[in-house]
Amino acid sequence: MIRTPNSAALAAAVTLALAVAVTAQQNAAAQQDGRAAAGKQTVTAYTHARILPGGKPAIADGVLVVGNGKVLAVGDATLRIPDGAVVVDCSGKTITPGLIDAAFAGGASANDLNEQSEEVTPALRVLDSLDPEAPAFARARRDGVTTVHVMPGTRNVIGGLGCVVKTAGDPTSMIVKQDASLRITLGAEPSMGNRSIGGGPPESMYYRRPTTRMGVVWEVRRAFYDAKEALQMTQGAPNASPPSEGVEILTRVLQGKLTAVTTARSEQDLRTALRIADEFGYETVIDEAQDAYLVADELAQKKATVLLGAPSAEQVGGTAGSDGASPRSGTVRALAERSVRVVVTTGTNALALPLVREAMFANRNGLGPQQALDAVTVEPARLLGIDDRTGRLAAGLDADFVIWSTDPLDPAAVAESVHIDGNPAFTR
Amino acid sequence: MMRIPRRSPLLPGALLVCVLLPGAQAAAQDVLVQAHRLVLAPDSVLTDSAILVRDGKVAYVGADIPAEARSAARRVDYGDATITPGFVVATSTLGRDADFGETAVAFTPDLRAIEAFDPWQDELKLLPALGVTAIGLAPSARNVAGGIGGLVKPGAAQGRIAEPEAFVGFSLAADARNPERMPTSLMGAKEMLREAFDTAKTGVEIGPDLAVLRQVMAGTRRAVVHADTYAELNAALELSQQFGFQPVLVGAREAAKVLPRLATVGAAVVLDTLDPEGRLATLRLPAQLAEAGVPFCFAGRSDRLRLSAALAVRNGLDRRTALAALTRTPAQLLGLQDRVGALRQGCAADFVVHHGDLLDLGARHVATWIDGRCVFGDEPQQARTATPNTTSAAGDRR
Amino acid sequence: MNPKLLLAAILPMVAVSANCQDLVAVKAKKILTITGPTVEDGVVLIQNGRITKVAKAADVEIPWEAKVIDASDKVVMPTWVLAHSEGGMRPSNESMQNVPWLTVRDAIDPASGYFENALRNGVGTVHVMAGNRTLLAGTGMVVRPAGRTVEDMTVAANTGMKLSLLARNGSRLQQIRELRRAIAEIREYLADFERKKAEFAKEQEAGAIPKDKKFEEEIDRKKQAAVDFVEKKLKGWLYVPSYAELDEALRMTQELDLQLVLGPNIDEAKALLSKLKSPVVLDDTLEYFETDEETQKEVLHCTARLCADAGVPFALSLGQGGQTSYPWWQLGTCVRNGIDRKTALEALTVVPARLLGLEEQVGSLAEGKLGNLQILTGDPFAATTWVETVVLEGEVVYQRKDDPRLKYLFDEAAKAAAPADAPAPAPKAPEGEQTGGDNKGSEGSGEGN
């Protein structure tokens, strides 16, 4: 069960590490120093912690063994700790998988989240705009978030491709998934800035559709219509010239190869999102979903996954506030009762709290503690298709974990250290 | 002490007077320029030596000067001053961004910057007083693909084009993203370039614009890319890796975040001239780049070139690299190191004269020569053995 | 009402006869007394609004006539005490700057959503003061958030003069100078008054004025409160928005009886904090990020922690909306910044009670104190804990099952989802939400200095 690396090298590394690493913090420092060389071979066992592995009940007196950037083993006190492993006593602490924010709004300058020259820009990648040293990432790390899903902004009808990145690490290696999702935005936001006649110079590129909710839906429908047609043509004639990149991406959605994320806040937009998806036969994840309590049954029936933005908020802040949604604290419970899969996110609401506090509020508002924690770990990992790498604490997965001062759903909880791929990304 | 300039060196009138008189008589004759310290290039310094200038170029240096040429030449002796190659500005629009960027379309790689060059332009006349002897005239940063840049030089009365086509300018910087036309975002700008390079690479029939991109991919033309933030630099580096070229990154404010990659890709950096009030991280960037082995030079406010180099030195850069960043490196980045940026045989006789090391602001700027003519400051009328005019000896007690 | 009456506890005047309503017994699984030891399986007896006994259930015989509130699976603790709040008034700032004669009594709206929210959060005592955007803003009062009229609600009137150093036009120097000037003017007025009094006495002695004549001039009614303040008969509550004003505030405390209310952004004045001797009240914003100019890195600061490090006791405040309006959030914020639970609890109970001079009345559960208690579903530090019942002076004033706002947020959401054919649209803009928005706005602009 435990993959032991070359034992001689291990022993050498361990002796070295033991000499240096007495406490957890020193160990962390040592790992950081030797991140390239020695860090790879160091095996560390975190013992006597309460471990919430994700998707499974808590282990009261657990052991987490980490090495080579991966989780080597998780178990209770009976787990055999590999010889020579550095042992870190975590009595009184709680260890969870690194949190995953499935709708993370930071990480890039706001102007670069949307290419405003067109409304439908499926081929654009938000990854191109990310700054790995943005303060938003530092805040996320401090709050125990190790992986985020960043999507283009909500000013375009079809904004482009979202990506999944770790919140720390080398800029290239932190990318977990390049093309993770396609964002579609319904509601009032995509119309903002577009002008009707008399609203600006007629030659401006902003003199265009949509200026209404109807127009927004029309843009979505046209885009998917084109994609569907392209799909049928290529299927009929294999030698036909390949469709443009944008259309090709939409066909991937139609074929179920790419996750569509539809941002819809108010009830009408939520229903529209489900209807359009039905119409073209693709499945969509509903993002934000402030009014989801009004369409909970339909969501359940469609087996849709909901990215619930900022369950703590009792109103919607920022430009999205004009969308007409009326968030309620009871939403999480209403969805959970109908077995709708809920992923808790920070999303676009300007009033959102750190992700771990959002999970705490989900718990307060009626989600069970394990469910609430799963909603920021296991569930987003599954949704984003990265559950083979992170989201749980299990052997073989990335060593993304957080050592909390107490139960993470306690308002007093702080992340004492956050590890990404086994490296300390934040230490208090 | 005797030779404090009688008039403000900045007055254009003085400039013209200085320039026209010797200019007329020296045209045909060789000139032997002597000084106590002769910096041919940052790592090659001669003491009590001379260069022989013929037809605006350096014909011989130091001991290589044939005796008969030496005696026939008109002698100009700067005494104990220091002669240094003139400053080269890698990229500039000479203060006229609007003339060097098409506004309606963002993709115009086949435009030529020199077509908009005005040899009588005011800014050009000021440059000798600032020690600048050559400028890479570049399209502005407002277009994603701005066009082809060339090399121009200030002159005695008017400027001249020294090289019409030297490099091609791109921009991923904030200036290139305009909310009134495509692209409005960095994603859009990168996508635009990626698509263009892709078409240039794979396309069968390509127009003159994409042909320029082909030259970039073939390595026959340097690509100069404006990029400031991490995301912009990252996009530029990704494009260069994908399409196989070595970019010269202009601006590169956050270059510290991509230092190791810059070195591996073989990129060079044209930094904005330093603002003395700027963040310490910016002031230390030159030293960091030097340590990482990334070639860099300064461009931006040409009146701050010398100050920028001095500030960089104050913040940890070695004097040799600082001097190179004003002279040799920009010439190399434009692929013109055989023409300008050093006082080697065959290079243009562009140099500046200071009393002391020009990286100390206390060193007085005495003269600037371009193409073998003194275009700014004093040209000593006859050879003198020594000048007691050192700053430290200059008395102030009256 | 005599405006000079200081801290006059106005107790509900109940009928003399001992009917069963006067005797209330609260059975609890756990009683957090704050000042005394925690009592497991205990009983709190309240007679005529006062606590008569806090003890283990086994040691108490509950009188047959007592009304019993059974919380034997719940936690009972004193209601929270807020030492400084701008709530319950709309707006809380006068547009004029120097209005020491005003009193919040004339502005408090008993029906305000603020008091409703206070009860929902287990707050039993609120010191309402004018807002932070007025220089000399008038006097405040202590209320309980239950009652139909201000008189019903009053616990103590005329509790102090509100002052603020929050710069209006972005000019700190100007604000500091104006405050100094305002105080100097009052002093001068007082000195002039005293002079006249002294001269009168002398003139009387000399016979210039008949012996039987009395000095008739009185202190201007509009100046009375301000005069009391400079004579140290009335405490001043000084809002200090940031580090930059702390120096001046400290100078003022040397000559006046001042209670400091600290805004966020005080980390720059760490060294000064340790010079504070008396406890301070902290703004509801306890945590804030600051970006380092040079490195562009963000640093998190916690005002409570800064005070604790400097050895300054502090009282916490609650916000008017958002997470800082929850006591458990504020307590949790303290704990996650390394402050122990006891200190945190005291910062919302006994410390503010002491600052208000009400330590004999509220803030803890002990014999002789007011029967103000809250029944919680669990640990006061847990996010999942709800206030089940609030008892003020022996009277049940809040019950969660009857809370309309919680019904709106929770039950209606569940109901609306149930039948697909039910077209009844949910009320989109309930009153409570509007209040929330309003408060948020004023709070935001308050911080935007």
Place this chain on the structure above:
Amino acid sequence: MQRLRSLFVPAVLSAWVCCAPGLFAQEPEAPPSPAAGSAEPPPQEPQNAETPEAPRNEGRRRSGGRRRAIVAIQAGTVHPVSGPAIDDGVVLLRGDRIVAVGKQGELPVPDNAVVHSFPTGHVYPGLIDAETDAFADQNLKNDGTLDGGAELADGLTWNGERDDQLVAGGVTTAYIAVRSGARLRGQGAIVRPMKDGFELWQGKEHAAVELRMTEGPGASHPLQRAQQLEQQGNLFDGLDDFRKAQEKYDEELKKYEKDFEAWLDHHKKKSGQPEKPAEGGEAKPAEAPPQQPGPGGPGGEGRRGGRRGTGERPPRPGGGGGEVSQEEFEEALATLMAVMAEAPTTAQDPKPAEPKQEPKPGEGQPNGPAGQKPEEKKDEGPKRPTWPKKPNPDPTKDALLKVVDGDLPLRVEAHRPDELRTALAMQREHEIPLLVLEQAYGADSVAEEIARQGAMVVLTDLLPYSIVPATVTRHPYAGFDPTTLATKLQAAGVPFAIASGKSRLAPLLPMMAAAAIGRGLSEDAALRAITLTPAEILGVAGDTGSLQQGKYADVLVTDGPLFSTDSRVLLVLARGRTEFEAK
């Protein structure tokens, strides 16, 4: 006006500039003395230093510097500024003062001295930044509501932006002002920057009144400007009336007191009471309260009694030192006497430049409700006197009175020649003894006039092209070049300081001076412009600005000549405390 040349102005000016206790007053005239003076006497130093100290110990405990060992700083070159550079020099410090400066070998170093040795280093006095906005936060800089009474010292904070760079760059004294848009923009303060904060220079919290006398570089017609500037002259209008009103009020108060006594006496006589002479004393409270408000209460607005003990102005102890430095100076002097064979004997009297009229302590109080009418008496005999009406307080006028009296310099920001001329005309007209011109870009053409009137100049923006880029030729300021200005002022004999102007530029102060050297200034003059001259302009030359016996131990050590671009700061001592040390 020739009256300016009359006695008062020059007296104040020279007193301000030399400002220190008598011993140092001649210092500018006798530069070579320190080296020579310190060279010969020291042989007796060690034993002498021990004995006379002992009896003084008790009385001086709180000043701290007592039994501290001597610190010796040896370096390749010592630049005392007040005299020629000393090769292989040594500076001896004890506590916060300089004990001696001399040549290694000639000046004996006590055995127990702590020796810092920099064989190739250069030692300079701590630099002085004669104008900076350090410690002033953004709020203050944008505050357009400032006036002459605003005390910037109240608004200073350690905001950490670049403020730590001052002392790390060798600046040990700085004058703080803010360039806000207000016309009269408050009273600047002199601070001592430290590595983790700053302290106000005691007695120099209000170091000058700041006046903005320029409309900036906007293109405006000279005549229009002239008109605007003329209006600036009205700043001093009504100042005499204000002063008179104050004096009148004081007189009236006294008269009231007397009349009231008479009034009481009259009635006492009438009612047959014996006259009590003691009553006269009793009348005091009647008059006292408004002037000296209750215990702990500050007096007039704008005066913080709590801060400096009383609402009254502290006596001016010789401008430079302030009360504390006075005492410390005595101590330093004593040390000096111990060390030196020939002890300087001059007593350190507070400087004699007492203002002509000391503003009364009660002034500046807001308008009290003074008009309360006492009840009328129809009795013949003396009438019941009426309480005099207090004049309106005006903190700005208070400040300007101090300017006119020579207590505070007026610092005028004026750019163009016409603005400068107006400022100079103002000086003549209102007989302003201490005038400092800031940012005097156009001072070139009025240098002679400046020199004649004894005004001083603080130059900022000395880095190349920091006012207008070289490429902008149409700018009205395009012809101004402060870098060459230094040379011209030097030639005209105008005392000038080179200042950073901005805290972010503080570390570049030596580079600015170097830039002036590059345009013809001598190195000695450039060094003086960032050390001794600013000390004189700020009125602190008695305590700092050069390496001389008795001055503060403000020492800067660099590894190369100060004006070389890559010289590094090795050590900075401010009043003997290590504020920066290169690792």
